[in-house]
Amino acid sequence: MNAQTPALMPDFADLLLDAVFMVDVLGRIVYVSAACERIFGYTPGEMIGRELFDFLAPEDRATTRDEAKQVMAGYPRIGFENRYVRKDGRRASIMWSARWSEADQLRIGVARDVTKRKHAEAMQAATYAISEAAHTAGDLVALFREIHRIIAELLPVAGFTIAMCDAHTGRLAFPYPLDDQADAPAEQEAIASRMCTDVIGSGQSKLLHHRSPAALSDASASSGGSASWLAVPLFSQQGAMGALIVKSRAGTFYTEQDQELLQFVSTQVATAIERKQLHAELLRMAQYDALTGLPNRRLFHDRMEIALARNRREQKRVAVLYVDLDDFKRVNDLLGHAAGDLLLQEVSRRLTQCVREEDTVARLGGDEFVVLLEHVPLPGDAAIVAEKIRSAVSQQASIDGQQLRMLPSIGIAFHPDHGDDAEQLLKHADKAMYSAKTVKVRGSE
Ligand SMILES: Nc1nc2c(ncn2[C@@H]2O[C@H](COP(=O)(O)OP(=O)(O)OP(=O)(O)O)[C@@H](O)[C@H]2O)c(=O)[nH]1
Numbered sequence: 071m072n073a074q075t076p077a078l079m080p081d082f083a084d085l086l087l088d089a090v091f092m093v094d095v096l097g098r099i100v101y102v103s104a105a106c107e108r109i110f111g112y113t114p115g116e117m118i119g120r121e122l123f124d125f126l127a128p129e130d131r132a133t134t135r136d137e138a139k140q141v142m143a144g145y146p147r148i149g150f151e152n153r154y155v156r157k158d159g160r161r162a163s164i165m166w167s168a169r170w171s172e173a174d175q176l177r178i179g180v181a182r183d184v185t186k187r188k189h190a191e192a193m194q195a196a197t198y199a200i201s202e203a204a205h206t207a208g209d210l211v212a213l214f215r216e217i218h219r220i221i222a223e224l225l226p227v228a229g230f231t232i233a234m235c236d237a238h239t240g241r242l243a244f245p246y247p248l249d250d251q252a253d254a255p256a257e258q259e260a261i262a263s264r265m266c267t268d269v270i271g272s273g274q275s276k277l278l279h280h281r282s283p284a285a286l287s288d289a290s291a292s293s294g295g296s297a298s299w300l301a302v303p304l305f306s307q308q309g310a311m312g313a314l315i316v317k318s319r320a321g322t323f324y325t326e327q328d329q330e331l332l333q334f335v336s337t338q339v340a341t342a343i344e345r346k347q348l349h350a351e352l353l354r355m356a357q358y359d360a361l362t363g364l365p366n367r368r369l370f371h372d373r374m375e376i377a378l379a380r381n382r383r384e385q386k387r388v389a390v391l392y393v394d395l396d397d398f399k400r401v402n403d404l405l406g407h408a409a410g411d412l413l414l415q416e417v418s419r420r421l422t423q424c425v426r427e428e429d430t431v432a433r434l435g436g437d438e439f440v441v442l443l444e445h446v447p448l449p450g451d452a453a454i455v456a457e458k459i460r461s462a463v464s465q466q467a468s469i470d471g472q473q474l475r476m477l478p479s480i481g482i483a484f485h486p487d488h489g490d491d492a493e494q495l496l497k498h499a500d501k502a503m504y505s506a507k508t509v510k511v512r513g514s515e
Pocket residue numbers: 361394395396397398399400402406407408409410411414435436437
């Protein structure tokens with residue numbers, strides 16, 4: 071016991087599971103009982119003489135300062151909670167009962183370790199937050215960002231990544247990158263990649279304590295390049311669909327408890343990802359044509375409404391090209407529906423290549439396509455694109471070993487020249503396409 075420790079300290083203090091502190095008016099620890107080693111990782115000898123604030127988690131400094139003032143002003147308190155950084159770098163959650171001893175000029179506090187309870191509460195909160203994020207996050211990346219934030223509240227996380235395994239090719243993709251400030255990103259990526267492959271292949275989580283080559287060659291950098299990696303598989307109904315990987319801060323190491331925790335959370339994470347993926351897939355199916363991957367009629371209408379609204383403000387010109395293949399039915403009849411499908415896919419590729427990225431090519435159904443061109447200075451510019459399309463589509467296509475040649479009929483409508491809404495413009499372009507087709511049919515008779 072320290073020479074300054076008042077005689078009021080009973081002998082059995084070192085048997086208590088809670089740690090008893092005595093802190094002087096300057097905030098220095100003058101006495102602490104033996105339990106401090108279990109709770110904070112430091113022996114009494116390592117704590118006595120230092121300021122209690124030195125051990126405090128930075129985020130709790132302001133509230134703790136206010137609390138200490140209150141106690142020193144003569145208001146005893148039971149139940150104040152704050153966090154400390156243990157010797158091993160982990161956080162300890164403490165609940166205090168404290169009072170000020172005017173006679174001894176000391177703050178006397180009893181610190182109870184409530185880390186386990188706090189952890190259980192945090193896990194429950196994380197579980198709820200992850201399932202909540204599955205509903206509120208706009209897309210998968212936003213969901214990953216939210217999961218990263220939630221897990222960083224449970225574990226010390228310096229690097230976080232999610233790997234997803236393509237169900238068809240089995241290839242790994244990292245839709246949410248490691249985002250680490252580490253010196254050797256290539257080395258970090260290689261570790262993440264290796265761990266992912268391992269845990270997805272085995273279906274088992276993995277804990278790895280790693281020392282970087284730099285740290286190995288420099289014995290003095292004992293903690294600089296050393297860290298832990300934890301990888302857990304993410305299971306869907308069909309099996310492991312990916313993996314979640316976290317990397318600890320330099321000099322901090324994950325434990326088996328952390329591994330269990332991440333495994334527990336990974337079930338919620340996998341469910342949240344599956345839900346979001348299903349939602350994205352439903353959205354895609356509602357907006358895109360399954361055969362060609364082009365926007366469908368509904369998405370085309372939405373894009374057209376936006377383009378027309380913009381054009382009303384800008385007072386320029388928007389063109390709608392209606393493209394229909396001539397005698398497409400014959401391809402189906404002669405070569406079969408599957409060959410017809412391949413041809414439609416080829417035509418959609420060629421159409422997309424004829425326009426700029428900001429233009430829209432959509433499939434309305436069957437062999438009918440539409441092209442939306444924005445910012446068309448002159449009607450002649452749309453005619454140039456129509457000619458490009460005619461030339462591209464009518465090039466020979468090799469389908470199932472057969473050389474096929476399709477001819478398109480194209481009709482054009484302009485906003486505002488031929489109507490002010492999508493319906494009017496599509497009708498006009500369809501009519502113009504039909505006239506072009508009729509002229510061709512008559513010409514061939
Ligand atoms: N392979 C395939 N065929 C389709 C698909 N959707 C519609 N069709 C077929 O496309 C053909 C379109 O026929 P029509 O509208 O008469 O077109 P066409 O034969 O090109 O005749 P014209 O337009 O008058 O030149 C029909 O035989 C449909 O069954 C599809 O997704 N795949």
